Amino acid sequence: MSSLNEPRWLDQDEMAAWRGFVVASNLLNRRLERQLKEDSGLSHQQYEILVHLSAAPGDALRMTELAEKLVTSKSGLTYQVTQLERMGLVGRRSCPSDVRGVIAELTDQGREMIRRAAPGHVALVRELLIDVLTREQLAVLAEGLGEVSARLRRDETPQ
């Protein structure tokens, strides 16, 4: 009766870390979602699309590239870009180097929107997460979760 075929269950500390991660993630997403919706009429996902575009050279990105940055499905991105297009915040144009390609780009209105939405969002992220942690905790979190993300990406993208 050893642990031959028994899985290695999580001990108390491991469980605390895992639960903390899941719970914090859910609670945080909920709050940010509410704040963004009330404050700017954007979902968190839509906000993130604008952010990634505004951080890209020329405020534009290929759909697939954008989907990878967002960690979302391609079909989900198609849907959301269409929404943002209807709101006039994002435009679509075709890719010069690849006929199949579609490039999403920020409109002037989109740039203005992110300029107005960002302060409130960042303030809340700060209040709820960043300023709650010490500098050391932040560093550990960044390095640890960075490594976790990197490995997960390697798994998903064999090449």
Place this chain on the structure above:
Amino acid sequence: MSSLNEPRWLDQDEMAAWRGFVVASNLLNRRLERQLKEDSGLSHQQYEILVHLSAAPGDALRMTELAEKLVTSKSGLTYQVTQLERMGLVGRRSCPSDVRGVIAELTDQGREMIRRAAPGHVALVRELLIDVLTREQLAVLAEGLGEVSARLRRDETPQ
């Protein structure tokens, strides 16, 4: 031109922590979702419902209480409990002390399901998160995110 009305933007370390958190969370959820669906036919949310029930005294919990543990909406829980009921994994009975109350309880089939689904799930959580981090990183994560969660809960539940 000071920072009077300028928000305090995230510096490089803070941004790394925040992005790491968001990205790791999304990637992790995706992987766990896939694994559970393929392995047991459950969504992550459904799995979590079973876990919380099986951890509760009598394998049963009030709907509201369960919703809080899961960090989900009440209507979302209603939906999922109905799904699990159709699968024969969970049952509903009324609460003795409150006519309005509904108690969700694990069925024998539900207990059997969680028994079979848990090992694969835990193994993946271990592989993707727990075993990637050092003991110290885990401790920091648990404490830091525990505090973040606690504050968020206090916000949501004024009383």
Place this chain on the structure above:
DNA sequence: ACAACTTCGTTCGAATTTGAACAACGGGAG
């Protein structure tokens, strides 16, 4: 006891998400 307020779980409609299937295109081996 009564009114006012809160809580409980569900229902409803709308928005979102996903994977599979698809058509069209790129790109390299032969």
Place this chain on the structure above:
DNA sequence: CTCCCGTTGTTCAAATTCGAACGAAGTTGT
């Protein structure tokens, strides 16, 4: 140049999520 295979973005149906509104039942203060 072709054939073959991977990629690209979209469409589609199905599943899930949420908040608001609801009826019904507790709870509190007077």
